[in-house]
Amino acid sequence: MKIDNEEIRAVASVDGPTKERYEAFGGTYKVVPKERLRAAGWRVTRGMQPVTYRAPDTWLDNETGEILNKAEAKKRGIELPLVRSTSEKMLDLYESVASCTASERPFVSFLLSMRNHRGGLVAPLDTLLDQWIDRECPGIRSTNRARKRKQLRAIIERRGLMVNDTTMARSLMLLNPNLTKQNVIEEGAKRYNPRCLSLKEKAAD
Helix, strand or coil: CECCHHHHHHHHHHHCCCCCCEEEEEEEEEECCHHHHHHCCCCCCCCCCCCEEEEEEEEEECCCCCEEEHHHHHHHCCCCCCCCCHHHHHHHHHHHHHCCCCCCHHHHHHHHHCECCECCECCCHHHHHHHHHHHHCCCCCHHHHHHHHHHHHHHHHHCCCECCCCCECHHHCCECCCCCHHHHHHHHHHHCCHHHHHHHHHHHC
């Protein structure tokens, strides 16, 4: 089944921080393998309807106006941008959470909820780790806090959630090229309020 070109372009515009020369222009629906659905925590039954995602198969060259498919691009040595649909992103998210142990899931869910729309987090990683520790272990000693931070970082590394302290793994990034400076400020204020955290720390003291 062919997808509306406007729908594909909308997905592409959110997936990349800048406008690419080659822009996803059209595509098809593909069926998600049942094995992947199970890995994402879905209850797979014999009679269930297929779950599909949108996959681009043609690209527009924004400089020449030419339409290319994957085969033509490969023949010319053109590297096409990676475009992932919202459905694929959600599957990646569910797989990340489902692969965790029961004790890891609350923290992983918290960290994922703290993503910004620039591929990272709404606050420095150590700050968010401390925020989680204060929530789960109020009044914790400084020596124990350092050990707890190390444990949380081990979860991040083991589950492949981030490539470094400021950047999420590619499959878990949220990217929006249309964010304004005001949007960035509001995004941080909405999900993380350092004043509230400092008050909580004082109360614990």
